[in-house]
Amino acid sequence: MSKASIGRQTTWVEKALRVALYTVLLIMAAVYLMPFLVMLLTSLKDVEEIRTGTLLSLPSTLDLSAWSKAWGEACTGNNCGGISPYFLNSFQIVIPAVLISTLLGAINGYVISLWKFRGSDLFFAALLVGCFIPFQVILLPMARTLGWLGIANTTTGLVFVHVVYGVAFTTLFFRNFYQAIPGELVKAARLDGAGFFTIFYRIILPLSTPIIVVTVIWQFTQIWNDFLFGVAFSGFDTQPVTVALNNLVNTSFGGKEYNVDMAAAIIAALPTLAVYVLAGKYFVRGLTAGAVKG
Amino acid sequence: MKKIALGLTSVALSLAAAQSQAGEVEVLHWWTSGGEAAAINVLKDEMVDAGHTWKDFAVAGGGGESAMTVLKSRAIAGNPPSAAQIKGPTIQEWGDLGFLTNLDDVAEAGDWDVILPGVVSEVMKYDGHYVAAPVNVHRVNWMWANPEVFRKAGASIPTTWDQFITEAKKIKAAGFTPLAHGGQAWQDATLFEAIALSKGSKFYNSAFIGLSDKTLRSQDMIDVFSTFKQMREFVDTGFSGRDWNIATSMVINGEAAMQIMGDWAKGEFTAAGKKAGIDYVCYPAPGTSDAFTFNIDSLAMFKVDGKEQQVAQKDLARLILEPKFQETFNLNKGSIPTRLNMPRDKFDTCAHSAMDSFLASSTTGNLVPSMAHGMAVNSMVQGAIFDVVTNFFNDDSMTSEEAVDKLARAIKASM
Amino acid sequence: MNTKAANSGSQKTQSGRPARLSLADWMPKIVMAPTVVVTLVCIYGYMIWTAVLSFTNSRMLPSYKFVGVDQYERLFNNDRWIVALTNLGIFGGLFILICLFLGVVLAIFLDQKIRAEGAIRTIYLYPMAISFIVTGTAWKWLLNPTNGFEKLMVDLGFENFKFDWLINPDMVVYCLVIAAVWQASGFVMALFLAGLRGVDGDLIKAAHLDGASTFTTYRRIILPSLKPVFFSAMVILSHIAIKSFDLVAALTNGGPGYSSDLPANFMYAHTFTRSQIGLGSASAMVMLGCVLAILIPYLYSELRGERHE
Secondary structure (H helix, E strand, O other): HHHHHHOOOOOOHHHHHHHHHHHHHHHHHHHHHHHHHHHHHHHHOOOHHHHOOOOOOOOOOOOHHHHHHHHOOOOEEEEEOOHHHHHHHHHHHHHHHHHHHHHHHHHHHHHHHHOOOOOOHHHHHHHHHHHHHHHHHHHHHHHHHHHOOOOOOOOHHHHHHHHHHHHHHHHHHHHHHHHOOOOHHHHHHHHHOOOOHHHHHHHHHHOOOHHHHHHHHHHHHHHHHOOOHHHEEEEEEOHHHHHHHHHHOOOOOOOHHHHHHHHHOOOHHHHHHHHHHHHHHHHHHHHHHHHHHH | HHHHHHHHHHHHHHHHHOOOOOOOEEEOOOOOOOHHHHHHHHHHHHHHHHOOEEEEEEOHHHHHHHHHHHHHHHHHHOOOOOEEEOOOOOHHHHHOOOEEEEOOOHHHHHHHHHHHHHHHHHHEEEEEOOOOOEEEEEEEOOOOOOOOHHHOOOOOOOOHHHHHHHHHHHHHHHOOOOOOEEOHHHHHHHHHHHHHHHHHHHHHHHHOOOOOOHHHHHHHHHHHHHHHHHHHHHHOHHHHHOHHHHHHHHHOOOOEEEEEOOHHHHHHHHHHHOOOOEEEEEEOOOOOOOEEEEEEEEEEEEOOOOOHHHHHHHHHHHHHOHHHHHHHHHHHHHHHHOOOOOOOOOOHHHHHHHHHHHHHHHOOOOOOEEOOOOOOHHHEEEEEHHHHHHHHHOOOOOOOHHHHHHHHHHHHHOO | OOOHHHHHHHHOOOOOOOHHHHHHHHHHHHHHHHHHHHHHHHHHHHHHHHHHOEEEEEOOOOOOOOOOOHHHHHHHOOHHHHHHHHHHHHHHHHHHHHHHHHHHHHHHHHOOOOOOOHHHHHHHHHHHHOOOHHHHHHHHHHHHOOHHHHHHHHOOOOOOOOOOOOOOOOOOHHHHHHHHHHHHHHHHHHHHHHHHHOOHHHHHHHHHOOOOOHHHHHHHHHHOOOOOHHHHHHHHHHHHHHHOOOOHHHOOOOOOOOOHHHHHHHHHHHHHHHHHHHHHHHHHHHHHHHHHHHHHHHHHHHHHHHHHH
């Protein structure tokens, strides 16, 4: 849908438009980058320089000490291990939670769009509401439920909570994607004697790569960034990295070490950033493949 | 090797104390900043020496807001920590719900009724039984000042709020920020209650404990709000949302002249290597020199399962009241010990003055609980007062009369 | 609904191996069962529980002393709640409009065979990857007059430049809008970009051959075909707006005063720090009402759309 395909000659007006286009895009890019840039620059300065300099001034020397401190030495109360132990906690929560919620979402989506039964649409509508309830509401009843199940303040408990409140989103994604798959495909396979799981495994799953990518990225980001569930349902040794970060930046020892805070913040955000930077292309591609056509 | 050595000490100690086994205590708190963390570390070390395991559950931020969420979630899950940092009337609320354990045997063995001032032990009891152990007494109505800034501005330390306004104007004219302040609800309330206290402890008690409608709507209260609003012009533009310790560092750096803040601010001065009486000075907040606004930190003990855990919990309660812990903890935290008649030579002049004032005010009736720090009213009324006070401070159009009316109505609605 | 009939029909007519087919028939229900149970308990069960609590005088922990609609009366007599609701209106409206506008414009711009599209797209998208717990501090600085934009501009020589929205109770809600737009607009852009890529190229070529200008093509043909994307974006954005909590907690903590409070923060503060679970539950129910007001039209159009298929 570009002008080049029409094959017109580029006039100077079009050239000027082109320059304007790039200018706007680049200015916006600068705006989007600004907060991150401030964090990055601050993390590389020493405390004195932060106090005297401006936000965007470059650090005079490249000082990585704040980073190593944030990773392994910074203290919260009695614990002086930086945020690295919590990093591991987060992975222990995120990986199973993402896998389980994605798998459940795929199967639910498969049923809702290709194996409809009485009430499956109604259930889908009911499930959608689950995407929207403010999570603060469920903290207390969920705490009691976890207590009953005997998984309060454990990693298992946190995984459970994230799966429960993630499955609505994952089902929505997969359902919208599978909606585009013709029902005849399933019917034909059934005539050939293929069962419920065989069809899913052999036919549907191989088609699902784009939406799996979208779902995994979405879930990974949501769960990694969660603070509310993390703080309310974790035990003292299962706290995720967002909680540790919050503890760290709210702690000070005679003057705030903003460079350490910022380094810790960037470290805590690295996994999700990496996912977006490395897999961003597939994200947009996956969205194109149908997730937005709901 | 170290573990074995510790184990041996623990055996020796437990034999000495009672026939106890090594248990573990999980302590939920939000003492995470500088002096606070050093202070709680003392307790941890003593528990480890006694052979117990210390699980440190620190949740920082927001004056314990997140920590309270955690505590509620854990209590409702049936899995509360052994001890949690709870204070004032909130202890009664938890006691009402039947979550707290009885510490009377520890208290009796340690003579708590004798060594604790009446006002302290009252807060620690639910239904006549001890359920919490006090770690310290903070004086809230302090004013911290940087004498260097005063010298440069040619101003003198104010002792009344009228003087404060005159001197602050001089300081502002000299290019300094007169009042270091952070725009958070509890800091606004700390300043507000200091001004209210200058109207006398009778007025203060009637307003913030009795919640008397007549006092809340009185001319005195209107004056308090007016003075409070005047403070707005003495803070710098960046005050909104600032943490208290950042405000303290403005006084330390000589950017600002004064801060109205409890004695935990001293920990920041100490951590920055400043000396009381030389680099900084402490005075009672203007007009409140003979009064003492107290804020008592305490660890409330929850009912836990398991004999070892219960023993460890009792040991924790016992250790908190030992003179050694009281001294080290309070030296670090900037507060004064809850125990009476402690040796005081290691404490600085500010702490001495607080101790004297604590004793003196307890006989004159000028010893009052801090509203801003949850010692005077429950969290519902406190929240209602916070809303009105902080909104008034930031709203240019609200008059003092309107604020007084809102305050009286908000308090009534919250009860 | 028809499928159900077809399924049971198929069981009879094609049953070479009835046992296996009947298992296959039950399979969809069996695999859905865990999700159904969990949804009923953890979403609807808890909602009903919250609804019940909103009619009680629960304080620190839930109690079941009923007080009728008292809590709702108190809620709507509470200045802070009114401020929070008004803020949600201003914040939500502006946030959704600006995000949609920026999203569409940036997506169209990026769709012009831009060099380094991948890099620029990633830059626009990355804020969505980071929680506000992380970026909150940076935003606090940028918006703070003593060390943020204002200082930057003054240092650059614009001495009268003023940008003090963060400390101005009347303007602070717009700070929330700025930060929230920064976070979500890139995601909206990605949605629209995906939508643009899905538009039938032949349609556009045909329009160009008919002599339509680029602008007209977009206005008449491309944008109307993106209607479902607008819809999805609207739903996602309103859901972000209603749930906004971290944003306020990290950026302003409701201040100055309580002028930047949003309903989620009001609810949290009253339920957890102020021991007013009854009042908090009532506010949660009002929020749920807002959610349903958005969801029901969406669901209606979704399910109606299916009947046409």
